[in-house]
Amino acid sequence: MTNEKVDVVIVGAGASGSVYASVLAKAGKKVVLIESGPDWELSDLISSEIWGRRVKPAGAPILLEGKNPMGYANQAGWGVGGAALHYFANFPRLLPTDFKVKSEHNRAHDWPIAYQDVAPFYDKVAREIGVSGDAKAEEKWRPAGEAYPMPPMKTFRNGEIFLKGFEAAGIPMVPAPVGMNSVEFKGRPACLYDGWCHVGCPIGALANPLITYLGDARKAGAEVRAMSTVTRILTNQAGTRVTGVEYYDDKHQKQTQEASVVLLAAWSGQNPRLLLNSATDKYAKGLGNASGLVGHFMMTHNVASTWAMFDEDVKNHMGTIAVQYMSYERYAKTSHPGAFGSSFVVAGFALKTSDLAGSRGDLFGPDLADYMKRAARNLAGIKAFGEDQPEMENRVELTSDKDEFGMPLGKLIHSYSPDSLALWNANLEEGLKVAKASGAKEASSGRGGPVPTSHLMGGTIMGTSAANSVVDSYGQSHEIPNLWVAGPSIFPTAGASNPTFTIFALSQRGAERMASQWGTLAN
Amino acid sequence: MANIGRRGFVKGATLGALAFTVGGVEVIMAPGEARARNVPFRLLDAHQGDTIEALGETLVPPAREAGIAHFIDQQLSVPPGEALLQARILNIRPPFAEFYRTAIKTIDDRSRKIFGHDFAQLSAADQREFVDRMRQNKVEDWTGPPGALVYAVLRSDAVDVVYGTMEGYEALGIPYMPHIPPEKRW
Numbered sequence: 001m002t003n004e005k006v007d008v009v010i011v012g013a014g015a016s017g018s019v020y021a022s023v024l025a026k027a028g029k030k031v032v033l034i035e036s037g038p039d040w041e042l043s044d045l046i047s048s049e050i051w052g053r054r055v056k057p058a059g060a061p062i063l064l065e066g067k068n069p070m071g072y073a074n075q076a077g078w079g080v081g082g083a084a085l086h087y088f089a090n091f092p093r094l095l096p097t098d099f100k101v102k103s104e105h106n107r108a109h110d111w112p113i114a115y116q117d118v119a120p121f122y123d124k125v126a127r128e129i130g131v132s133g134d135a136k137a138e139e140k141w142r143p144a145g146e147a148y149p150m151p152p153m154k155t156f157r158n159g160e161i162f163l164k165g166f167e168a169a170g171i172p173m174v175p176a177p178v179g180m181n182s183v184e185f186k187g188r189p190a191c192l193y194d195g196w197c198h199v200g201c202p203i204g205a206l207a208n209p210l211i212t213y214l215g216d217a218r219k220a221g222a223e224v225r226a227m228s229t230v231t232r233i234l235t236n237q238a239g240t241r242v243t244g245v246e247y248y249d250d251k252h253q254k255q256t257q258e259a260s261v262v263l264l265a266a267w268s269g270q271n272p273r274l275l276l277n278s279a280t281d282k283y284a285k286g287l288g289n290a291s292g293l294v295g296h297f298m299m300t301h302n303v304a305s306t307w308a309m310f311d312e313d314v315k316n317h318m319g320t321i322a323v324q325y326m327s328y329e330r331y332a333k334t335s336h337p338g339a340f341g342s343s344f345v346v347a348g349f350a351l352k353t354s355d356l357a358g359s360r361g362d363l364f365g366p367d368l369a370d371y372m373k374r375a376a377r378n379l380a381g382i383k384a385f386g387e388d389q390p391e392m393e394n395r396v397e398l399t400s401d402k403d404e405f406g407m408p409l410g411k412l413i414h415s416y417s418p419d420s421l422a423l424w425n426a427n428l429e430e431g432l433k434v435a436k437a438s439g440a441k442e443a444s445s446g447r448g449g450p451v452p453t454s455h456l457m458g459g460t461i462m463g464t465s466a467a468n469s470v471v472d473s474y475g476q477s478h479e480i481p482n483l484w485v486a487g488p489s490i491f492p493t494a495g496a497s498n499p500t501f502t503i504f505a506l507s508q509r510g511a512e513r514m515a516s517q518w519g520t521l522a523n
Numbered sequence: 524m525a526n527i528g529r530r531g532f533v534k535g536a537t538l539g540a541l542a543f544t545v546g547g548v549e550v551i552m553a554p555g556e557a558r559a560r561n562v563p564f565r566l567l568d569a570h571q572g573d574t575i576e577a578l579g580e581t582l583v584p585p586a587r588e589a590g591i592a593h594f595i596d597q598q599l600s601v602p603p604g605e606a607l608l609q610a611r612i613l614n615i616r617p618p619f620a621e622f623y624r625t626a627i628k629t630i631d632d633r634s635r636k637i638f639g640h641d642f643a644q645l646s647a648a649d650q651r652e653f654v655d656r657m658r659q660n661k662v663e664d665w666t667g668p669p670g671a672l673v674y675a676v677l678r679s680d681a682v683d684v685v686y687g688t689m690e691g692y693e694a695l696g697i698p699y700m701p702h703i704p705p706e707k708r709w
Contacts, residue, residue: 037604047701049687050607058604061616073612078604194700202702317697353686353695354679357583362658364582364678365651372686376695 002256006030007522008514009245009259011230011274014082015500016486016507017265018213023511025220029518032223032257033214034247036266037079039226042210045085045200049354052199055079055086059229060403062269066394067415070300070453076267080224081209083267084500086200088321089179089207091131092344092497093122095142095331101493105333107340108390109297109492112464113473119145121505129207129504130185133177140172141328150182154193158314158380159324159348165438166327169430171345173325179207179501180320195350197321206320213504226250231407232278233262233483239282241523242483248405260522261482261514263475265507268298268456268489272396273410275460275470288477288485290466295397297390297461298414299494300453302424304343304384306431307359308440313377316351323383324348330384330427331496339422341387342496351379360444382434384427385454387496388420396459416451424451455499457488474513475506482521486510541597554590554597554684562593565600566620570643572596574627575677577643581650582674583681591684595623609679613672622668622676629667630657636664 007029010017017033025031036059038044046052057076064070077083096115101108123146125131132150152175166173180197181190188204188211197206204211218224227250234243234256244258264271272295276286286294323346330336330343351359356375363371394415398408416424428445435443446452463469466478475490477483486507488499495502514521542549543557544565552560564572572592579586598608603617610619630653634642638649645653656662657670667673685691692699 043703046703046705047699048705050683051705053607053609053612054605056612058606058611061614063616064614071614073614192700192702194702196700196702317700353691353697354682357678357682357686361675361678364654364658364674365584368582369584372695376697 005258012266013080015084018209019507020511021217022213025222042202045202047196063411090498091177091501094495098495129212132182137174165434168437176326178322265486272459297458302386303452304427308435309442319350336426340419344496347382386423457491459489461492474510554594557593558590573643579681586681625667
């Protein structure tokens with residue numbers, strides 16, 4: 001079945017797709033978002049470890065390979081809001097050094113834009129959806145910008161207790177910027193600090209897309225088609241333009257949606273899968289893949305977690321899943337000798353029972369029962385996110401195995417480089433020192449087990465031309481002008497900061513560009 | 524937004540319980556209650572149920588009484604996209620029942636080889652030793668999903684069934700503080 005042509009069809013109703021939908025619908029464009037998962041409402045976000053799994057990915061899996069397979073399911077979403085429905089809303093920015101790694105270190109890539117190009121959009125997003133924090137305190141590490149619209153969040157003993165140890169290590173900690181309300185903001189209530197953010201915040205204190213961009217988009221007329229899976233992007237006979245998408249609707253009926261512009265805003269594993277599966281005679285390697293780079297340079301963050309047991313009750317049930325304190329003190333790419341890459345250091349967050357048990361995955365039986373009793377009062381954690389370098393061999397490719405719609409499954413291959421592993425180990429060592437200097441009577445880390453992966457980036461990276469990238473800095477394909485890509489898949493380097501603030505900022509920048517250039521895109 | 528409410532808001536709570544079949548009628552109850560009432564399994568056979576209970580109890584006591592087998596059985600009976608199993612989070616490919624069946628078969632096979640009995644018939648000490656080896660991928664001639672993965676999936680499910688409920692939080696003295704409380708206190 002063919003639907004009436006629209007201006008823009010957006011694949012995925014998560015963080016990036018929601019921003020585009022909001023900007024373009026407000027600009028008067030007819031927008032349809034096609035989302036593979038359910039159309040969640042806030043009232044679906046039950047405060048439960050078990051029921052919270054409903055908003056994690058379902059459907060066709062991505063097959064995982066490599067020495068360090070990406071544990072993507074916790075980092076991805078399913079349904080409107082995408083991963084940003086259950087994200088932790090940590091809002092650190094990338095720093096200027098992230099945009100010029102090649103120039104400064106002769107490694108990885110330069111972005112085709114600089115920090116200064118994105119900074120106004122960080123500020124704009126903060127004004128739009130609300131960020132709590134202390135911008136002035138961050139400016140020891142980054143260029144000045146606007147103050148955040150809300151003061152920092154409350155802190156709790158589970159974060160404060162580490163300040164002494166960080167001071168001893170020479171790491172200044174400042175209030176972390178978060179996409180949560182420390183006070184009422186635009187009619188949305190202040191946070192209650194009960195730590196259920198990871199299963200979705202139903203009161204609107206956390207800035208998820210349902211109550212920000214996607215809500216605005218719907219008010220402006222954007223349509224969401226949930227439980228609908230896009231399988232191909234369609235092109236005209238000449239191969240000069242995309243004409244829409246093929247998808248299977250909520251009744252598993254095949255449909256076509258024509259559009260003037262197609263925006264891929266699925267997650268980093270799915271955007272390349274769709275491009276590769278849309279190969280034609282004219283694009284034998286996949287759409288927009290003259291560079292041969294579609295699917296390549298998949299990146300993540302390694303996470304060095306340190307768990308500390310204290311004598312005192314640290315009230316670890318209080319707070320948010322976002323962090324209370326952060327530091328860019330180890331962000332310089334050469335901070336740790338012999339371990340290239342940035343590290344982003346954080347402390348203080350609420351723990352649920354799954355976190356308590358997960359902090360010592362080696363324990364079971366009576367040993368676990370004893371540990372849980374102690375951890376319930378006395379456990380707190382610190383983390384360092386470490387930069388993963390873009391490696392050509394870390395990639396998404398299609399397999400001969402098919403999903404229920406006949407679309408080849410994607411395979412995501414990822415191995416950490418020696419630098420990434422060295423960075424993880426260096427951060428674990430420093431974390432243990434900080435925990436001990438903070439007065440912990442026991443401290444443990446995940447060393448010896450699998451190296452965790454957090455966040456997904458790359459696969460359709462931005463650059464200056466089709467010789468070195470898939471899209472330009474706005475997300476526009478180098479080869480097909482009305483094909484655009486959004487989200488972390490366009491990051492050419494990963495930095496060490498949580499990515500969603502940058503996803504929102506880049507999407508705002510890209511959407512405004514699309515709207516301003518509409519005359520050259522539409523036909 | 525203001526009327527979305529504060530802590531204690533209950534819209535949607537009817538989604539928060541599991542449906543078990545009793546006498547041909549669907550009844551909403553927690554897995555521990557289903558076990559106490561001897562609700563028949565939907566997919567697992569008796570031996571598979573016993574084995575999952577024995578594994579759960581070894582990993583996270585008192586998972587048997589908390590209804591670990593009834594939880595897994597009920598969740599295997601719903602479409603994969605609605606399942607709440609840890610297998611979904613750890614990227615196990617549906618159908619999830621295949622993962623559990625293969626794991627149980629391998630565990631029993633190796634248990635008989637090492638200790639001479641199926642896992643569920645071992646002493647508690649031998650069950651602990653077997654699980655410790657499985658956790659470290661140190662069971663010889665293991666086939667099927669890696670032992671460490673089986674350990675992680677079953678342990679996480681058992682943790683949530685035992686500790687992830689309102690009763691579990693109470694037992695540890697942790698305030699639950701829900702925005703939207705789950706029905707049947709879990």
